[in-house]
Amino acid sequence: MTQLSELHPALFQAAITLGIVVLSALLYHRYRKPSFRWWAVAWTLYLCRLAAIIIYLQGRNPFWLFAHQVVTGWTAIALLWSALVFSRRPTFRPVYLLVVLFPPVWSVFAIYRFVERDQFVFAALPAVLFLSGATLWTAWVFFRFRRQTGSLGALLLGLAFLLWGLHHLDYPVLRAKGAWNPWGYYLDIIFALAVGAGFLLLVLEDIERGLAAITALSGDLQRGEAATDVRGALLARALVLPGVRGSALVDRSTALVVRGLGACQSWEGSPPPAPVAGLIREVFDRGRPSSEPGGDFAYQAALPVVQRDTVRAAMLIVGQARDPFTALDESFLIALGQQVGAALENADLAERLRRRTDELERLSGRMVAQHEEERRRLSLELHDETAQVFSAVKLQLGSIREEVPPPQAERLGHVMALVDDGMTSIRSVTDQLRPSLLDDLGLLPALRALVTDFEVRTGIAARIADPDRLPELGKSAELAVFRAVQEGLSNVARHAEAQSVSVEVGTDVRTLRIVIQDDGQGPGASDGVGEERMGLAGMRERFAALGGRIIIEGPPGGGTRLTLTLPAGGGP
Numbered sequence: 001m002t003q004l005s006e007l008h009p010a011l012f013q014a015a016i017t018l019g020i021v022v023l024s025a026l027l028y029h030r031y032r033k034p035s036f037r038w039w040a041v042a043w044t045l046y047l048c049r050l051a052a053i054i055i056y057l058q059g060r061n062p063f064w065l066f067a068h069q070v071v072t073g074w075t076a077i078a079l080l081w082s083a084l085v086f087s088r089r090p091t092f093r094p095v096y097l098l099v100v101l102f103p104p105v106w107s108v109f110a111i112y113r114f115v116e117r118d119q120f121v122f123a124a125l126p127a128v129l130f131l132s133g134a135t136l137w138t139a140w141v142f143f144r145f146r147r148q149t150g151s152l153g154a155l156l157l158g159l160a161f162l163l164w165g166l167h168h169l170d171y172p173v174l175r176a177k178g179a180w181n182p183w184g185y186y187l188d189i190i191f192a193l194a195v196g197a198g199f200l201l202l203v204l205e206d207i208e209r210g211l212a213a214i215t216a217l218s219g220d221l222q223r224g225e226a227a228t229d230v231r232g233a234l235l236a237r238a239l240v241l242p243g244v245r246g247s248a249l250v251d252r253s254t255a256l257v258v259r260g261l262g263a264c265q266s267w268e269g270s271p272p273p274a275p276v277a278g279l280i281r282e283v284f285d286r287g288r289p290s291s292e293p294g295g296d297f298a299y300q301a302a303l304p305v306v307q308r309d310t311v312r313a314a315m316l317i318v319g320q321a322r323d324p325f326t327a328l329d330e331s332f333l334i335a336l337g338q339q340v341g342a343a344l345e346n347a348d349l350a351e352r353l354r355r356r357t358d359e360l361e362r363l364s365g366r367m368v369a370q371h372e373e374e375r376r377r378l379s380l381e382l383h384d385e386t387a388q389v390f391s392a393v394k395l396q397l398g399s400i401r402e403e404v405p406p407p408q409a410e411r412l413g414h415v416m417a418l419v420d421d422g423m424t425s426i427r428s429v430t431d432q433l434r435p436s437l438l439d440d441l442g443l444l445p446a447l448r449a450l451v452t453d454f455e456v457r458t459g460i461a462a463r464i465a466d467p468d469r470l471p472e473l474g475k476s477a478e479l480a481v482f483r484a485v486q487e488g489l490s491n492v493a494r495h496a497e498a499q500s501v502s503v504e505v506g507t508d509v510r511t512l513r514i515v516i517q518d519d520g521q522g523p524g525a526s527d528g529v530g531e532e533r534m535g536l537a538g539m540r541e542r543f544a545a546l547g548g549r550i551i552i553e554g555p556p557g558g559g560t561r562l563t564l565t566l567p568a569g570g571g572p
Contacts (some may be wrong), residue, residue, distance in 0.1 A: 073103025
């Protein structure tokens with residue numbers, strides 16, 4: 001009965017262990033990490049240990065008890081070595097063979113000397129202490145990795161191996177005497193399942209953090225904004241990866257660190273330190289990621305930053321853990337470098353577009369200024385020369401009319417009336433070209449006069465609601481506002497078929513806001529009313545150059561509403 005009570009749990013534990021062996025092998029096949037290969041070796045040895053005890057339970061042959069004892073020790077060594085490879089990448093030394101020889105050497109004495117003499121405590125205690133010590137050391141490795149990276153999977157593995165190591169200590173007292181059967185096997189199964197869950201959690205954490213970094217970089221690409229510190233924003237994405245304590249960007253043309261964060265911040269503006277310079281050169285030569293331990297950091301890796309199919313820079317990441325990426329392989333590092341390169345290229349394009357836009361705005365401002373200067377010149381010429389010529393002609397005609405007979409005098413009177421009409425037209429044109437009221441009295445009186453003159457000329461009822469004073473504006477801003485209101489009223493007269501129009505001027509300490517609203521047809525209701533055909537394109541450019549906006553819309557009650565906003569103090 002005792003034999004069956006041990007055999008069935010042992011078979012169940014063997015099945016669970018086989019699953020963990022397969023899991024470790026699959027993880028190694030997928031990610032090619034040395035630690036997964038050693039985990040597969042360790043759990044295979046553990047499976048052999050269970051096979052030895054199962055065979056022993058069937059025939060009670062001391063050889064299989066000896067084999068079980070030896071493989072148990074080797075399993076503990078393999079588990080510890082796997083954890084060290086995972087966290088430190090140790091180099092094998094011949095002295096380690098002494099540790100490997102301890103289980104078979106001691107098992108000869110334990111099985112064939114002490115057990116046969118019923119001195120079980122002397123046989124089991126050294127092996128148990130060795131097994132428990134190796135397991136507890138494995139737990140400490142994962143707790144240390146947890147402290148370095150904040151990994152929840154490492155915490156689960158550390159707790160599992162800690163409890164398992166303590167559980168080994170009860171073997172000489174309880175389990176070997178049958179007091180724990182079959183519960184000792186079930187505890188081993190729980191610990192094995194916890195280890196398998198810890199493996200999977202480590203992988204999922206890496207994938208999640210890697211996906212978060214790539215997603216964040218994709219968001220940077222989609223925004224397409226030229227950030228004030230785009231390099232710093234991109235390097236900060238790498239700091240979310242487990243165990244990473246610093247990141248830097250090395251420009252290929254200058255071989256200098258152009259930006260650094262975290263532990264690499266002090267490198268900025270200088271060549272990378274000697275321990276990582278070789279990695280950087282390898283990346284520039286091969287165009288593939290390169291990583292190795294050494295220098296001041298337990299882990300350091302360099303990955304190519306590709307822009308336009310060319311490696312333009314290298315991104316360096318350093319950390320405290322030897323292998324902080326359980327599942328993030330070379331393909332991820334390549335993708336990360338490509339995303340960083342694309343984000344840098346995108347930011348560079350956005351910056352060039354911003355500079356080109358600024359240049360176009362300055363060019364547009366100069367063209368508007370030249371246009372206004374030409375209008376002013378024409379206005380002065382019409383006022384000072386053409387109007388004076390008309391005045392002189394009228395005087396001469398008046399003198400001639402006094403000397404000729406009445407029939408000719410009447411005809412000369414008609415000619416003088418035509419000259420008066422011409423002079424009126426010239427004054428109207430000069431006001432349109434350059435409003436004298438704007439130069440003489442300022443923006444607010446000029447707007448009032450503009451609305452009054454609009455009502456007289458068109459017969460459309462017009463009113464203006466304005467404050468007592470306006471915020472301080474530059475000359476170009478005042479002219480832009482006057483021209484926009486002038487164009488808005490002209491559109492009402494030409495297209496809206498309105499009966500009335502209102503101009504509301506609102507202001508605060510920071511913004512001037514003018515709303516022109518009519519009761520006619522809405523935007524686009526008739527040919528020529530659409531925004532693109534209302535002559536506002538030039539006004540939009542002028543307002544944009546001054547930091548303002550022009551909005552045209554159809555309010556719910558009908559008609560058209562034109563809203564002009566301009567920051568106070570805008571324009572020279």
